[in-house]
Amino acid sequence: MLLLGLVTSAGCKVTSADVDTWKGTRKGPGKMVAVVMANKYDVPLRTYAALGLVEMERQDVDGVAELQHAIAKLDADTRDKIVDGLADGLIALMKKPAATDKGGEGPVDYQVRAKDAAFLLVSNAQPAVRDKLTTAVVGWYTADFNGRSLAGNFSAEQVVRGLGAPAAKSLIDALSAQLPQQALIKLSELIGQLGDAPSKQRAGHRLVEIEREMEGPQFLAWLEGQIGEQMKSAGITDAARIKKAAELNRANFIETGALPSMKYLADQPEVSGRLLEIASFKDAKLTDRRTHALQALEGKVGAEQLDKLLALALDPGNPTAVRDYAFDRVGDTGSPKAIPAMWPLVQNADENRLRWRAGELVLAIGGTGVLTDFFTKLPPAASFEPEELDGYAQRMAQMTPAPRDVALNLLRSSNWWDNIIGLDYFARKGTEQDVAAMTPLTHNATAVKGKHWEDDQKTVSKVAEQAIAGLHDRVKQAAGAGG
Numbered sequence: 001m002l003l004l005g006l007v008t009s010a011g012c013k014v015t016s017a018d019v020d021t022w023k024g025t026r027k028g029p030g031k032m033v034a035v036v037m038a039n040k041y042d043v044p045l046r047t048y049a050a051l052g053l054v055e056m057e058r059q060d061v062d063g064v065a066e067l068q069h070a071i072a073k074l075d076a077d078t079r080d081k082i083v084d085g086l087a088d089g090l091i092a093l094m095k096k097p098a099a100t101d102k103g104g105e106g107p108v109d110y111q112v113r114a115k116d117a118a119f120l121l122v123s124n125a126q127p128a129v130r131d132k133l134t135t136a137v138v139g140w141y142t143a144d145f146n147g148r149s150l151a152g153n154f155s156a157e158q159v160v161r162g163l164g165a166p167a168a169k170s171l172i173d174a175l176s177a178q179l180p181q182q183a184l185i186k187l188s189e190l191i192g193q194l195g196d197a198p199s200k201q202r203a204g205h206r207l208v209e210i211e212r213e214m215e216g217p218q219f220l221a222w223l224e225g226q227i228g229e230q231m232k233s234a235g236i237t238d239a240a241r242i243k244k245a246a247e248l249n250r251a252n253f254i255e256t257g258a259l260p261s262m263k264y265l266a267d268q269p270e271v272s273g274r275l276l277e278i279a280s281f282k283d284a285k286l287t288d289r290r291t292h293a294l295q296a297l298e299g300k301v302g303a304e305q306l307d308k309l310l311a312l313a314l315d316p317g318n319p320t321a322v323r324d325y326a327f328d329r330v331g332d333t334g335s336p337k338a339i340p341a342m343w344p345l346v347q348n349a350d351e352n353r354l355r356w357r358a359g360e361l362v363l364a365i366g367g368t369g370v371l372t373d374f375f376t377k378l379p380p381a382a383s384f385e386p387e388e389l390d391g392y393a394q395r396m397a398q399m400t401p402a403p404r405d406v407a408l409n410l411l412r413s414s415n416w417w418d419n420i421i422g423l424d425y426f427a428r429k430g431t432e433q434d435v436a437a438m439t440p441l442t443h444n445a446t447a448v449k450g451k452h453w454e455d456d457q458k459t460v461s462k463v464a465e466q467a468i469a470g471l472h473d474r475v476k477q478a479a480g481a482g483g
Contacts, residue, residue, distance in 0.1 A: 023056035036070045047085035054117045064117045090118045091136040112152040138167045142174030145183045160190045168195035175206045177213045181257030192264030204268030211258040259292040266300035287319045294325035303335040327357045349379035356388040363395035371406045383450035384417045393424030416446045423467035
């Protein structure tokens with residue numbers, strides 16, 4: 001009632017000119033709120049006052065917050081009418097250019113306030129107006145994502161997550177080869193997490209286009225222009241140097257921008273197909289690009305990609321890093337069809353590293369069902385590093401049901417490597433009752449064979465002592481945590 005009194009005490013009619021005046025007076029914001037709240041005024045004036053709260057340049061009053069509180073108190077019918085009328089004004093304010101060039105310092109304050117107000121009003125808007133506001137707010141961010149993503153009370157990520165799939169759909173038009181790498185990644189992440197199926201498909205197609213565009217001559221020419229201008233200001237005009245810098249930047253755009261962006265949409269067939277195509281490049285200079293492509297496929301491959309991944313993993317002509325990531329992706333498929341191709345590597349006595357990768361893969365995919373075959377196929381003439389044997393034990397420790405009986409048989413084996421895998425398993429998963437089965441190996445003087453064994457691990461007995469001590473420590477810590 002006090003607020004209403006502010007605008008009625010003079011006994012004269014309130015006009016839009018009054019609202020304009022109030023923007024700069026001490027009591028003006030309160031009068032504007034009162035107009036928004038008062039049913040005695042027509043909707044256009046109330047809407048004008050609501051927009052004025054956003055337009056006013058004040059340090060002492062948060063006009064957006066005042067508007068939000070006022071709108072929340074209106075009856076539903078009036079709220080719908082005012083929000084409907086306010087939408088176009090807020091959108092125009094978001095697009096209103098600055099009176100003077102800010103010199104790359106970011107958006108002007110009234111644009112930011114209009115964006116925040118529009119976002120807050122989306123939940124109160126009717127469907128058609130909601131869509132219009134959503135498109136406008138997301139479009140405001142994407143017009144300069146890097147410069148605007150953190151502007152105002154709500155970041156671009158907060159806004160898009162708050163608005164959901166409709167906002168994610170609007171982000172697709174912002175995807176561009178010339179975006180800074182982190183901006184491209186963030187946009188793709190939001191689309192991948194929030195977009196509906198058609199949006200993800202369209203975004204995936206767009207990312208493939210962007211990556212191919214980056215490979216082309218026009219993108220390289222654009223980079224040369226950008227870098228040339230920067231170097232010119234430093235007094236450098238060497239064309240060869242500029243071109244080399246542009247080529248390095250192009251690789252950076254692809255490997256730290258486009259490919260990590262594709263990770264979030266790698267479940268789209270077009271994207272996964274392009275990533276596998278890149279991973280299959282044979283150019284020695286593109287090893288990093290190939291590994292980035294395989295990294296982007298993490299968790300997004302299935303049995304349909306198995307043959308291509310196996311070809312990459314098993315090709316001795318491929319760089320080690322490419323083979324490693326290809327093995328990882330084979331594991332991601334979870335396909336038992338990969339196991340037959342792994343057995344020759346498991347049986348290899350000379351290639352320790354490949355045997356280890358293949359062995360862990362077989363155990364991860366095959367589980368308890370492959371344990372018997374696995375231990376009969378490990379080559380008796382081989383040397384084994386401690387990391388390899390511990391890796392096998394770790395895979396066993398992850399199996400369900402727990403392969404305790406198999407581990408007990410390993411303790412009784414005549415093969416020293418079997419003994420150590422069993423000891424490592426019980427160090428991870430055993431109980432005090434299992435110490436009795438481990439203890440006989442503390443008298444086994446068989447020497448280990450392989451690199452990286454410490455001086456206090458040179459025999460099975462030494463490893464057994466450490467494994468038992470590790471089991472005791474683990475059980476003791478677990479009891480303490482439980483207490």
